[in-house]
Amino acid sequence: MTTGNEKDLEKTRTAGRYFERLIQSRESSLFLVVLAVGLLFSLSAQNFFSAENILNICKQVTLVTMVAAGQTFIITSGGIDLSVGSSLGLSSVIMSWLIYHGCSLFIAIPAGILIGVTFGFFNGLFITRLRLPPFIVTLGMTSVGRGLLLIITRGYSITIDSPLILALGNGRVLGIPIMAMFMPVIVIIAALLLNHTIFGTHVKSTGGNELATRLCGINADRVKIKIYTLAGLFCGIAGVIMTGRLNGGNPNAGLNFDMDTIAAVVIGGTSMQGGSGTIIGTMLGAVLMGMIRNGLVLLNVNMYWTTVTTGAIIIIVCAIDSFTSAKKAQ
């Protein structure tokens, strides 16, 4: 029996725990790691701690963060998307091809975004209607997308010279790269969508227990189609910006994005089992990886070592996490 007094006590404890939870949350500990790594590089690499370099890092991680935001929704719902890189590449290449052949930007840009959306929609459609695991569907789609892209480009880059598009990737407003401005916008929208809407709740409940979700009258299939389509939308937007950054469509565009986005999501603290996810964590994960790459380059470490480091970071961060959560469970 709980008496009134105990109840009050419990409630005070809960309020106290809220602050505790904020301190103990994955996001804040990850933020501290980001600060620590930043400090380490600032002390060791000469040009690391400068406004120019920090903006540069922001620019470099913008696209990964954007696409990883979509990936966060997918992984939270218990799925995975291995095809985000192909989706991004295909939308960039098709948009470039349209512009190269004289198409107006008013058509080319929406077309590029639409390619990503369509790609994601079909991922969702195949996963739900054919009852196939997301791993299989998106593994297949990544090949389909990359193949189509190579057919269109015949393996060569398409160079365009549209000032507006190029400004997206390289321009600045008030000294801040335009491209970097997309990051907070997408992160805020995605975080609100995941944490403050019915849709977000359904994403989490589908990942947490799909059967229970269905038995609540929620059409989990429709939720999944929406999730993959949303992720496709982010890929499409990223594709448009990528085009500006590369001065056109490159057959290799987005090649590492599948693994990089999954890494950002995992480092960020979203559970691979589904059920819970954090967009802020994902952003911090992407920033951490971007910072390490940037710092190692400034320290003149061989480019290929940065790849090794990224892999090591994933394992270390997740090992610490599983260790601490196992301890908490005791």
Place this chain on the structure above:
Amino acid sequence: MMDVPRETAPGEVILRMEGIDKSFPGVQALSEVSFSLVKGEIHGICGENGAGKTTLMKILGGIHPQDSGTVELKRRTVRIENPLESINRRISVIYQEFNLAPTLSVAENIYLGKEPAKGPFAAVPDRNEMARGASVIMSRLGMPDLDCGQLVRNLSVAEQELVEIGKALLNNAEILIMDEPTAVLTPRETEALFKVIKSLVAEGLSVIYISHRLEEITSMCDRITVLRDGKLITVLDNSARSVAKEELVKHMVGRELNNFYSRDADYSTAEPVLEVKNLSRRGKFHNVSFVLHKGEVLGLAGLVGAGRTEIVKSIFGFDPPDEGEIFIEGQRVFNISVEAAIKNGLGYVPEDRKKEGLVLGMSLSDNIALPNGNMISSAIGWLSAEKQKSLAEHYFGSMSIRPDIPDRLARNFSGGNQQKGVIAKWLARAPKILILDEPTRGIDIGAKQEIYALISELTREGIGIIFISSEMLEVMGICDRLLIMAGGRITGEFKKGEATQEDIMLRAADLRR
């Protein structure tokens, strides 16, 4: 230690636990609990959920060593630090969730970790030896015809239970601990299991038997230990099978309970709320027709696999029927999806609370809100934390869900409180018909009573309730009318008080012809 006899004679104490304390963060799970087990006895442990039965067992299984207190095995003080040590000390625990590898065969499971080897470097398992040994063990367990080469996942739950016991036998277990072994067995399977347990006890095995089913405890056990709130309440001598269920209940809840399975009044009316006509679904149920009235509790009794869950899931739109018609308040409805069924005024509390009823990793408040998205959000789907909070607080209050912390994860509530949460999510939609599928399975007596009281309350408001339960006394006591199903058909119908247990069993087994 001085020389102590290694073997224990029947009637001697084989296991003694003294002053056991165990706490988890925020909970004193056991305090100063003592327990003793005599060789060759069946010792029942009962208590409500949270009384400490499972914790006591986990100390013996080496899952959580005790904080303080002593465990004496055959007069030797031991501390069981891990599960392997427990097995080596010839204790076998069979948990509610089996520890079997579903894709391995019966023989491979029994010999898992102890495979007889042959060949160079002893690298090849001796399959012939394993098959032979496994079949000897399974014959001892009354299953001489079981094919020990088949995969465990193809076995029934009852057979899997026996494979678990077989593992214990291979480990030469002297103490067998069983946690709710009959929770998902049919009455016939339960009886067969009891026979096996009795024959093993006759061979000298000592059994600790944990169950919510009090009639099993009183009919099977030689002594009964009752725990409440982590404390030892009493140890009852039942060697003459003289302990009455009521006495046990009294000790478990600390107060007298009269007419346990009962409701205050019958609120059923003559006005039909749900009519089902000739409903069929291939391979599941056939040509099922019945009427549910406003304010009525209609029971569906029968054995596991009789088609009870299948038919309510069809009515609820989860697996729509192939044929037949459904009418709600006289209107024909087409429950082609769960969404449609909910719109038509149905709510469903599923059989498996953890797998189907709740998203365990979300808060109970989120779970209650889940089917009620429109009530806690704006038109464009923007969540209102305030609305959700007041919705959750309303039901936490009116259903006295404990602890009163809506933001706590669903998995951290006790079974009874979880179940109240599942019911709450439907009440918010003001359903016309509520389907309760095994609503009291695995929850404690206090919570059961609260659910019965809630059923009364709902029927008084005119809600029609379909009540599925495998506990015969429960359906007989709670339901105004009873349908009995066997093999996907309705084989009998009784008004309250008309049928005896035998009448129901006969029809559930479909033996009357």
